Amino acid sequence: MDEAELSELLTAPGFFRFLAEQAKLDVEDIKRIYLLGRPWGLWPPDLDISHEAAETGVDVFTYLAALQPLLDMDAEEKEAQLAAYEATLTGGESTLLSPAVRVQVEKVAALSREDEATICRILHALYAYRQRVGRLSIQKVGESSKHRMEQDQAAAIAKLQRALAAELEQRKNLP
Numbered sequence: 727m728d729e730a731e732l733s734e735l736l737t738a739p740g741f742f743r744f745l746a747e748q749a750k751l752d753v754e755d756i757k758r759i760y761l762l763g764r765p766w767g768l769w770p771p772d773l774d775i776s777h778e779a780a781e782t783g784v785d786v787f788t789y790l791a792a793l794q795p796l797l798d799m800d801a802e803e804k805e806a807q808l809a810a811y812e813a814t815l816t817g818g819e820s821t822l823l824s825p826a827v828r829v830q831v832e833k834v835a836a837l838s839r840e841d842e843a844t845i846c847r848i849l850h851a852l853y854a855y856r857q858r859v860g861r862l863s864i865q866k867v868g869e870s871s872k873h874r875m876e877q878d879q880a881a882a883i884a885k886l887q888r889a890l891a892a893e894l895e896q897r898k899n900l901p
Contacts, residue, residue, distance in 0.1 A: 748851030763834035
């Protein structure tokens with residue numbers, strides 16, 4: 727796991743750099759468009775990750791790792807809706823068209839004076855960001871659990887060795 731990558735992604739510069747790379751845009755353009763388009767609906771609307779993680783008594787990475795299967799399903803749905811909207815941009819029709827996607831894309835396009843295809847690329851980048859942070863969180867939690875398990879095993883072995891040494895010492899002292 728690349729803990730440095732996860733730490734970087736959780737900073738504003740890392741966030742914008744990731745989006746710029748994914749959307750194939752300049753970082754400054756990404757910042758401008760992203761700020762104009764807030765809120766983007768990256769996370770499900772009823773999800774307050776930091777608050778809920780604190781309420782459950784776990785760190786944000788553990789919370790994200792636990793939620794990842796649900797977030798993956800949400801991302802698949804959002805990607806399908808976005809793809810349906812993109813099909814309409816090229817003259818196609820879709821039965822999966824979401825009015826919320828259309829409103830978001832057209833609102834941000836108007837505010838930023840960018841075309842809808844560019845806004846769609848940014849949305850794809852945002853979904854990729856969420857997936858990457860989730861995957862890295864799962865790896866971090868898995869490695870932390872493995873490390874704790876190794877520490878627990880080492881402590882158990884040390885305890886057993888001390889007990890054996892004490893028993894050997896007792897046997898030496900017996901007549």
